[in-house]
Amino acid sequence: MIFSARHLQEKCLELYKDLYLIFIDLTKAFDSVNKSGLRAVLSRVGCPDKFVKIVQSFHDGMLASVLDGGSASSTFSVTYGTKQGCILAPLLFSIFFAMLLYVAFHDCTVGIPLTFRTDHNLFNLRKFQSQTKTTFTIIRELLFADDCALAAHTLQEAQMLLDRFIAASRCLGLYRMSA
Numbered sequence: 001m002i003f004s005a006r007h008l009q010e011k012c013l014e015l016y017k018d019l020y021l022i023f024i025d026l027t028k029a030f031d032s033v034n035k036s037g038l039r040a041v042l043s044r045v046g047c048p049d050k051f052v053k054i055v056q057s058f059h060d061g062m063l064a065s066v067l068d069g070g071s072a073s074s075t076f077s078v079t080y081g082t083k084q085g086c087i088l089a090p091l092l093f094s095i096f097f098a099m100l101l102y103v104a105f106h107d108c109t110v111g112i113p114l115t116f117r118t119d120h121n122l123f124n125l126r127k128f129q130s131q132t133k134t135t136f137t138i139i140r141e142l143l144f145a146d147d148c149a150l151a152a153h154t155l156q157e158a159q160m161l162l163d164r165f166i167a168a169s170r171c172l173g174l175y176r177m178s179a
Contacts, residue, residue, distance in 0.1 A: 001144035008112060008139065008151060019112070020158040022150040024165065026174075033096055034173025035060075041099040041172065042092075058086060093146065096172070101141055101148075104168035110157045111140030 005021060012019040035056075042052045066073040115136050140161060142149040150165065152158040 001142045001147065001149060004142050005149055005151075008142075012112070012153075018153050020152050020155055022158055022162050024148040024150065026146045026148075033093060037173035038092060038096055041096050045095060045099065055088065055092065058088075096174070097143075097146070097148075100165075100168050100172050100174060101143075103171060104164045105140055105161075108140065108161070108164065109138065110152055110160055111138035112151050112153065113137075114139050 009019055009021075039052055039056055042055065043049070063075040063077060065075045113136065115134050139151055142151065148165075150158060150161040152161055
């Protein structure tokens with residue numbers, strides 16, 4: 001992500017374009033996943049019902065206690081998050097986060113427009129003049145694990161991307177307001 005952000009910054013400087021990046025670090029990301037939202041996401045992306053029920057059985061009825069100075073607290077129900085130490089936790093979070101980004105940006109045209117070559121001849125700059133064998137896309141999010149950076153050319157566009165990200169987070173139950 002850092003390499004891509006740096007390269008994007010260099011290209012914007014070369015083209016005299018402003019670049020606004022909003023870095024999002026989800027605190028305790030694996031612990032903030034809404035369990036019912038996770039089940040809905042897994043079903044929506046086409047996971048078999050049997051798999052969704054197995055994942056649900058891992059997380060339903062999960063209890064925890066806090067160990068402090070050798071004494072354990074009374075148990076309490078864990079209502080958010082993926083199971084600690086579960087080998088599936090990173091994969092489940094990645095699927096959940098990908099759906100969050102889809103919900104936030106599937107119909108969005110804001111971001112950094114990018115035209116690139118789709119053939120092997122990247123270093124022949126004259127070929128960029130032609131419209132054949134080029135592809136257009138929009139870069140709006142850069143990802144690494146549970147970190148995300150949103151990219152735009154204007155402050156207003158950056159704010160709109162952040163608002164959409166927060167709305168999608170609330171929709172899927174990831175975003176929790178602190179009291």
